[in-house]
Amino acid sequence: MKITSITTSPYASNSYLINEKILIDPGMDTDQLIQKIKEHTQPENIELIILTHSHFDHCAAAKAVAEICNAPIAIHKDDAQALKSKEESVSILFSAPAPDIDPDILYENGDIIKISETESLEVIHTPGHTPGGISLYEPSSKSLFSGDTVFPNGGIGRTDFTGGSLDKLSVSIEKLTELDVITLYPGHGPVTSDDVNKQIRLSLQMSRAYR
Template sequence: MTTRIEHLVTSGQFSLDGGTWDVDNNVWIVGDDHEAIVIDAAHDADAIAEAVGDRRLTAIVCTHAHNDHIDAAPALAERTGATIWLHHDDLPLWKQTHPDREPDAWLVDGQTIEVGGADLRVLHTPGHAPGAVCLYDPGLATVFTGDTLFQGGPGATGRSFSHFPTIIDSIRDRLLTLPPATKVLTGHGDATTIGAEAPHLQEWITRGH
């Protein structure tokens, strides 16, 4: 059965440190005709469930716990029986949005999430958030980067729980070491590749300071 990646854009709001912004989020569905996982259940559980269809949803994997990436996760889990996965370092952020419901399981650096022929390796990439992770599948030549790496540079580090030198270390050591042809599927905006972003590392460092 062929593994495929499906893309859904949902709209809502991101809130942190007393501010609120309108955002569009990328939701990624990875799997085959029978089972799938969702990467970042953002804003609209009904739309995500409709996109999954009659497949078995085995997991909802959170790249980090900013509210715009997790706000629909409990409702989607309740509807489908899927397990919510998050890195433990992001639990304080998670509790800001869902104080009465913890994730079901903790992501650990180096573990592999298997679904529908995909083997997604968890890469802990702190900086945008303490528990931020990326998911890399060599067979699909794809890495899902959440808000760690975008087309044009690193994710934002100007708010609570974030740190610019840390995100640079994560990108340099964990992402730019991947094959240049690796497709980068992000939490917001357009896709890119490792090869397109790698030459700009020093420029980002200079800009960040």
């Protein structure tokens, strides 16, 4: 699996280009993102845009990027309605309108996204940061794209936004501790391969400490 990490601004989420055809979390800056994608592939080669959740810093550019790439947008069904809300998408914090996205694909827990002949992403519903937050696990490389559920060094997603729940986040992180993860690709912060299973267990401890 070929993974390119792209960050367009200090406030935007990390974007991940997988096998030069799957884009996770386009972030907020369409022009910068497209420019960086062109360093690796042509935008029209993008076949799917996946949103790990509905927050503005992860998806504000999704609609424009989708039009340029002619690619469908996918999100968990429980976050679809939040893309129309300034409060639930937290676009209000950026003094911006809601992303106003009509997703083409609605995921549920356990859905499988094929990304090559031998590789696939498993959709893991990880609510808590948002009701429809997801993490994506690729078992052959043991890679985890965690959105804003967990971050390196025991970090956890905020739960004080509309739709957040610390109890649900803790349950979600416990689910992630059952995976064998070699590399963590978080929604913010650096990619890490430093004893990731231990880092996720630390995130679980952190979530329980705040409950």
